[in-house]
Amino acid sequence: MTAPALEVRELKKHFPVQKGLLKRTVAHVKAVDGVSFAIRPGETLCLVGESGCGKSTVAKMALRLIEPSGGAILLDGKDVTGLEAKAMRPYRRRIQMVFQDPYASLNPRMTAGRIVGEPLENFEDYSTKVREERVARLFEKVGLRPDAMRRYAFEFSGGQRQRLGIARALALEPAVIVADEPVSALDVSVQAQVLNLLMDLQEEFGLSYLFVSHDLGVVEHIGHTIAVMYLGKIVEIAPKETIFADPQHPYTKALISAAPLPDPRAKRERIVIQGDVPSPMNPPPGCAFHTRCPFAVDRCKVETPALLTKPDGRQVACHLVA
Ligand code: SF4
Numbered sequence: 001m002t003a004p005a006l007e008v009r010e011l012k013k014h015f016p017v018q019k020g021l022l023k024r025t026v027a028h029v030k031a032v033d034g035v036s037f038a039i040r041p042g043e044t045l046c047l048v049g050e051s052g053c054g055k056s057t058v059a060k061m062a063l064r065l066i067e068p069s070g071g072a073i074l075l076d077g078k079d080v081t082g083l084e085a086k087a088m089r090p091y092r093r094r095i096q097m098v099f100q101d102p103y104a105s106l107n108p109r110m111t112a113g114r115i116v117g118e119p120l121e122n123f124e125d126y127s128t129k130v131r132e133e134r135v136a137r138l139f140e141k142v143g144l145r146p147d148a149m150r151r152y153a154f155e156f157s158g159g160q161r162q163r164l165g166i167a168r169a170l171a172l173e174p175a176v177i178v179a180d181e182p183v184s185a186l187d188v189s190v191q192a193q194v195l196n197l198l199m200d201l202q203e204e205f206g207l208s209y210l211f212v213s214h215d216l217g218v219v220e221h222i223g224h225t226i227a228v229m230y231l232g233k234i235v236e237i238a239p240k241e242t243i244f245a246d247p248q249h250p251y252t253k254a255l256i257s258a259a260p261l262p263d264p265r266a267k268r269e270r271i272v273i274q275g276d277v278p279s280p281m282n283p284p285p286g287c288a289f290h291t292r293c294p295f296a297v298d299r300c301k302v303e304t305p306a307l308l309t310k311p312d313g314r315q316v317a318c319h320l321v322a
Contacts, residue, residue, distance in 0.1 A: 002041060004038035004077070005040065005043075005075070007039070007073075009036050011035045011071035013031045013069050017281060029280050032054040035234055036071075039176070039210060039225075042208060044208070044209040044224050045208075045210055045226075046219035047059070047227050048228050050277050053232070054232040055229050063097055075091050075175075075176070093119075095174055095176040096174040097177070097180070098169050098179040110153070111152060112139075112144075112156065119172050135149060139167060143197060157190075159193060165182075173205070175207070176209070176210065177209050179209055181212055181214070184218075223240045228243075230251050231280055234307060248318070250273075271294065272294075273294070286299075287301075300319060305318050
């Protein structure tokens with residue numbers, strides 16, 4: 001069996017909270033606390049949850065933009081956790097990123113061709129002519145005309161800028177693309193075009209995506225596996241069809257019940273959760289969701305539910321799910 005393109009095992013990020021003149025560490029914020037998943041070649045795993053649940057921190061750790069406090073990151077089955085910059089270089093090109101904000105992530109002083117070709121300048125020894133030919137092909141792959149290479153980023157629309165970001169991410173022929181809310185800054189009409197482009201590229205190149213989103217409609221469109229996060233932990237993970245047809249964790253149920261249905265006449269039971277996500281600096285004891293869960297029982301206040309595999313293969317962390 002082929003190794004997962006990307007796997008994380010028991011990944012943790014605990015930020016120290018420091019106080020006083022001597023900056024003594026008085027506590028830790030457990031932004032990510034033991035997250036595990038694997039993404040096979042050609043598949044998309046979506047991390048969903050409200051803002052502050054730790055999903056972007058997982059994405060940054062997968063890219064080695066921030067170092068984990070514990071756990072492991074594996075690319076093509078090779079443990080790359082803690083590799084020095086030089087040793088990491090061959091792996092660096094295997095995993096690339098598409099940013100959330102296509103307005104902020106592209107250098108306004110560079111031409112679009114230069115932006116897309118920059119990774120090739122850094123990693124390959126191509127002549128200018130070969131590099132320009134490759135960049136022109138990348139433009140075509142993402143649905144942009146190659147003659148747009150001489151224009152500047154501000155001359156493109158939001159959707160076109162995100163296409164530039166995708167072309168840049170593709171330049172080094174990665175196996176994995178980490179996309180953190182890549183369509184949330186775009187108009188709804190443009191979102192679908194960019195999602196369809198990502199899906200077409202996945203099919204053509206066998207790409208794996210780690211896709212971070214708060215938008216259930218978006219993940220239903222693009223995901224194969226959905227991992228729902230709450231306060232730094234995965235509370236339910238399952239294939240998309242399973243999770244949307246029959247969510248089991250109360251938090252997953254609430255998120256899905258609030259997502260718009262494709263048919264506006266259709267109705268589904270709404271499960272409303274009260275209040276905001278508690279501070280990860282001071283998470284509730286027991287099940288971290290008990291302060292907002294409409295089904296909480298006494299046990300939930302004292303005992304943390306483990307993420308357990310259920311008979312249908314999904315994993316859920318809830319005392320009430322058999
Ligand atoms: Fe709700 Fe209890 Fe399940 Fe947590 S363990 S999700 S509080 S029912």
